[in-house]
Amino acid sequence: xxxxxxxxxxxxxxxxxxxxxxxxxxxxxxxxxxxxxxxxxxxxxxxxxxxxxxxxxxxxxxxxxxxxxxxxxxxxxxxxxxxxxxxxxxxxxxxxxxxxxxxxxxxxxxxxxxxxxxxxxxxxxxxxxxxxxxxxxxxxxxxxxxxxxxxxxxxxxxxxxxxxxxxxxxxxxxxxxxxxxxxxxxxxx
Amino acid sequence: xxxxxxxxxxxxxxxxxxxxxxxxxxxxxxxxxxxxxxxxxxxxxxxxxxxxxxxxxxxxxxxxxxxxxxxxxxxxxxxxxxxxxxxxxxxxxxxxxxxxxxxxxxxxxxxxxxxxxxxxxxxxxxxxxxxxxxxxxxxxxxxxxxxxxxxxxxxx
Numbered sequence: 001x002x003x004x005x006x007x008x009x010x011x012x013x014x015x016x017x018x019x020x021x022x023x024x025x026x027x028x029x030x031x032x033x034x035x036x037x038x039x040x041x042x043x044x045x046x047x048x049x050x051x052x053x054x055x056x057x058x059x060x061x062x063x064x065x066x067x068x069x070x071x072x073x074x075x076x077x078x079x080x081x082x083x084x085x086x087x088x089x090x091x092x093x094x095x096x097x098x099x100x101x102x103x104x105x106x107x108x109x110x111x112x113x114x115x116x117x118x119x120x121x122x123x124x125x126x127x128x129x130x131x132x133x134x135x136x137x138x139x140x141x142x143x144x145x146x147x148x149x150x151x152x153x154x155x156x157x158x159x160x161x162x163x164x165x166x167x168x169x170x171x172x173x174x175x176x177x178x179x180x181x182x183x184x185x186x187x188x189x
Numbered sequence: 190x191x192x193x194x195x196x197x198x199x200x201x202x203x204x205x206x207x208x209x210x211x212x213x214x215x216x217x218x219x220x221x222x223x224x225x226x227x228x229x230x231x232x233x234x235x236x237x238x239x240x241x242x243x244x245x246x247x248x249x250x251x252x253x254x255x256x257x258x259x260x261x262x263x264x265x266x267x268x269x270x271x272x273x274x275x276x277x278x279x280x281x282x283x284x285x286x287x288x289x290x291x292x293x294x295x296x297x298x299x300x301x302x303x304x305x306x307x308x309x310x311x312x313x314x315x316x317x318x319x320x321x322x323x324x325x326x327x328x329x330x331x332x333x334x335x336x337x338x339x340x341x342x343x344x345x
Binding site: 014017018021025026029030033034039042043046047050051054055122125126129140141143144145149150165168169172173175176179 | 195196199200203204205230231234235237238239240241242244245246247248249250253254256257258260261262264
């Protein structure tokens with residue numbers, strides 16, 4: 001069956017996306033970064049998500065959470081990409097040693113000691129988080145970092161609340177085990 | 190003492206228990222050091238996850254916004270595309286047919302020959318016919334439109 005031709009895009013549609021990038025671009029990019037674990041994939045995922053926002057802008061219901069809607073789009077794109085690649089997203093391998101360009105400074109701790117302490121505690125957790133499956137990582141990001149309710153996570157991930165609950169329980173149990181292993185390993189070094 | 194499962198404590202931590210059960214867990218935690226310690230470990234992991242996320246928060250890379258807008262611009266039709274849309278046969282054929290019909294009906298060819306007489310009252314014809322029938326009984330078989338001059342001449 002031939003596809004129905006799309007309606008011609010309007011100025012209003014482009015303005016809608018521009019405003020969405022302005023307000024939610026950073027949050028979306030960081031969400032994509034936490035999911036994929038590397039900046040190149042996060043960049044691609046964020047761009048694709050906003051193109052999808054542009055195409056599907058009429059399906060957004062005013063009065064509902066725009067960020068939840070974008071996260072749902074990112075989640076679906078990420079799932080499609082994983083299926084396409086049949087595995088994990090590539091680990092980021094910088095092509096050269098040049099630092100990445102950012103619009104602003106990374107908001108890291110200013111005090112070097114504070115930064116050191118923070119990194120000492122954060123790195124084992126980040127490593128452990130990366131060892132989880134994409135779906136386990138996603139449910140932890142949404143529940144613990146983004147602080148969404150189980151109901152909201154179910155809507156974003158397109159599953160039941162029961163699935164969210166059991167997936168989160170399993171993910172947290174595994175994360176705790178991995179953190180404890182990392183901690184034991186760091187003590188023996 | 191009956192302990193709560195780690196799953197229940199996680200749901201409590203995420204504020205996902207129904208009010209009655211939430212109150213029971215809260216009361217239990219005040220008495221049970223073991224469950225309170227378990228909850229503290231889970232809460233510490235959550236706190237650390239949030240702190241890590243804040244520490245690793247990235248700014249939007251330079252060029253990403255313009256790259257998205259450029260891709261969108263590529264999806265939008267140019268003014269030439271808009272003209273092409275109007276030149277499609279599905280639009281063009283009915284448009285040409287309407288224009289041809291309008292041209293025909295507005296031209297002298299499209300105007301009926303008796304258009305002027307059609308505006309005259311019907312009574313005029315009835316009266317003219319009555320006059321002709323009176324003066325010339327065969328008029329019905331001949332030309333319907335007898336020149337008015339002949340009728341007038343005959344009346345004389």
